[in-house]
Amino acid sequence: MSFLDEVPWNEEGLIAAVAQDAGSGKILMVAWMNREALKETAERKEAVYWSRSRKRLWRKGEESGHVQKLVELRLDCDADAVLLKVVQVGGIACHTGRESCFFRKLEDGRWVTTDPVLKDPSLIYKT
């Protein structure tokens, strides 16, 4: 019985994954994992997700270098989400060049961008 068997993978074979900065506690991103991604994450001690848009394993940082080193992996009560506490290499999790993907905040009924771009995405992703 593997820890992977305790996950009731959804109809797409996925589980939600929340990445949290192990130091600051800041929520960095929410993504998805399939069985292979969760297995690799645990083995490599680095976050590996399933890219729903690209339909392939997404080894976080494979292009950007912004790898997430796994510190702790947790499962929730109904086993439909995992929590990764990570060290975010480069201090940037978001493809927009921001620390966190949650850079918009609801203010007076509008989503307002509150977090700065730390690095120009064109310098992160070589085309």
Next chain:
Amino acid sequence: MSFLDEVPWNEEGLIAAVAQDAGSGKILMVAWMNREALKETAERKEAVYWSRSRKRLWRKGEESGHVQKLVELRLDCDADAVLLKVVQVGGIACHTGRESCFFRKLEDGRWVTTDPVLKDPSLIYKT
């Protein structure tokens, strides 16, 4: 144009929602919201989710009293997840009577329960 229109609701009309304790930064739970739940959450300043099992709005704390007071609401870059920073009334988010739903940690290939039950669920939920 409402802030609700910026969410690309999935095929089930839902978005993932992560609740984080506004004080400690601890991740309390991951649940789901439909349009009505997100609208109510913003209006009432209390977390309202969509219960996929019960197929109805779930005003968090409606039975347990463990309401989540909304401090901040954030949206991620591809708008498929929201982050709620909340004050967790009663200090218990999980239906198992624990502070957080993420009470299991992967250790040596097994999910190990690490967090204590703070209150017997039979005392939380009157049947």
